[in-house]
Amino acid sequence: MISRRGLLTGAGFGAAGLAVGVGTTALVASSDDGDTVPFDGEHQAGITTRQQDALHFAAFDVVTDDRAELADLLKQWTTMARHMTSGEPSEQPTSEHSVPEDTGEVSDLSAANLTVTVGFGPSLFDDRFGLSAQRPTELQDLPHFPGDQLIPELCGGDLCIQACSDNPQVAIHAVRNLARVGAGVVSVRWAQMGFGHASATTRGQQTPRNLFGFKDGTNNLRSEDNQLVDDHVWVSGTGTWLDGGAFLIPRRIRMLIENWDRQVLTEQESTFGRQKASGAPLGRTDEFDPLPLDEYVGTSGPLIPASAHARLASPEENNGARMLRRAYNFTTGTDGLGHLDAGLFFIAVVNSPETSFIPIQNKLARKDKMNEYVRYESSSIFALPPGVRGADDWWGRTLFEA
């Protein structure tokens, strides 16, 4: 592997000589260390990729009205993301008398499985950039759900970047450098860090726990489920620029952890419909046992309560609708009232919000017992363009050339 530091040094950043040449070698990917994720592909990386430990997510407003400037930035972002996900600096250094082309805080670190994923919000398709005819029908602001207490400053955005890595510093570095070169074209609207990935996207991953202490995403789509992923995640066959892409829905869910922590275990378990220690459905012993949705406990009602989260979100009760979840835990200080501010930064990826996320969330918002313990603070939707396919391709090419 060629370390970032070697590259910096080789280009005259420091004093330690020229152990590594510049130029051709600088673009050799460091994929042989086993901790890089391929950037190019039919779909963007960072969706079905094994979920990494840390997230930095940022939404941007476009502050220019110049379509060409925006397209140029997307081309530059594509190049930089390809470099960074290979463990290289975001841009190649030039000289010590110029502004450094990379901010440097990861120059001793590997990529730690960095993925960078870009998305386009509904507002990008207004009349500024001539893209309104290309707006996917389902790309529109989510409806108001009962109980939403959204903070407008934490919602929306013309563009988004999701950076995931097993090292938080690497994820933050990626967003920061893309924001840096975007000055004058984009402005950061909101941003969110996440840690302790609160869902698993591959079969090999142990199901992690959310800050309610429960395993989260036991029943998630996993990337090995090829047919389910094709059926529920990727847009295909539309003949539009979005084929190969998807819709990404981030929702910041504040957890009222002090209230939760005062509930007895049986109350917590009936809220989820699962056991806390094992993650198994109530009345079962293994985490992955099917939910016994039709079983009753004598005369005291269904084994899995009608208001249990696991029941309400299950494909069986939603006409088979499913979503791929990539949630992260978060904490951001206090609420100013003596409590820790913490929760779940929920991310769903689907190919049809109208047949999956929206009806499921409508049902949850009305019936989920968990609503007593959460507050929805942020809600957005973005269309993810398809993956980049080679060095001449770029994020959004299919849209801008449509």
Place this chain on the structure above:
Amino acid sequence: MISRRGLLTGAGFGAAGLAVGVGTTALVASSDDGDTVPFDGEHQAGITTRQQDALHFAAFDVVTDDRAELADLLKQWTTMARHMTSGEPSEQPTSEHSVPEDTGEVSDLSAANLTVTVGFGPSLFDDRFGLSAQRPTELQDLPHFPGDQLIPELCGGDLCIQACSDNPQVAIHAVRNLARVGAGVVSVRWAQMGFGHASATTRGQQTPRNLFGFKDGTNNLRSEDNQLVDDHVWVSGTGTWLDGGAFLIPRRIRMLIENWDRQVLTEQESTFGRQKASGAPLGRTDEFDPLPLDEYVGTSGPLIPASAHARLASPEENNGARMLRRAYNFTTGTDGLGHLDAGLFFIAVVNSPETSFIPIQNKLARKDKMNEYVRYESSSIFALPPGVRGADDWWGRTLFEA
């Protein structure tokens, strides 16, 4: 190692049987997996301990006036911290019809070198608890430093907890559970997450980088420097309750990274007095080369500029004063003006603020070129009691029994 999950299961949390008994076995420490840090000792852990990757720091207001309640909480916190740093649940489970004794989100995780360190703020020594005669002379609110733009809600506190772990979820779990059992006695005043530890406290650690992209803490005290640590970190020979303790000073330093990122490399390097790639002093080749403070470059002034951070903070220019630093990087969204909010959560530990931190910071506040790129948002001081020495000892015993 006895996993937390085994303990939970064995006590009837779930359905998967009784593979691990409750009672005596529940207190066996899981230190044989190599990722626990001993809790008991002459000094508290988490200071000279190899700096872990993640931080959760919280300051608390005491909301009772009852000295006995406060002492009881400190005893309970001691017991819980001993458990958690051993990789066990914070409290032992009782039954499924009670409120869970641990919030559960780390029950599948190891301790990941968790340390929990407690401190007492100046305000604890007012007239509420009869402790005023025990206030260490140097435990008083820091003076105003030129350029401070402090946010009162992010300053001060009667108590603090510093939890460090290589897994952020474990650090947050520790603070959250201590806050949980403190309801009615303490209230969270402010809290801060940190990642990508921005200093090294042992010789074996590679010097990490801050969000300016520079190695941070090259010249830090390291725990192997026994004499220096004794001379500069631990309070001793005072005959007071604080012997074996220290003063901990957390300062949240917002970095104006957009301004910084527009500076050319030579400007950045002259601000630090060090080279960005290698960390070596200007004009030298190795990170650990001594600072050439007396060298001049022809007629253009000193090689290490008079306003360079490394010069101003050096022991050579501060009568030999030194401090142990345990800084962390942070980011918490945006500033609402289109920029990422990010910076350094600085933590210094010293045995005499008046002869080390305060004069050094006074000098830095007036002369440091880096002030153009930072803003001090939070500033506090806490006295760390000595370490806990065995199961009958507790955090603050020397103070409360003084």
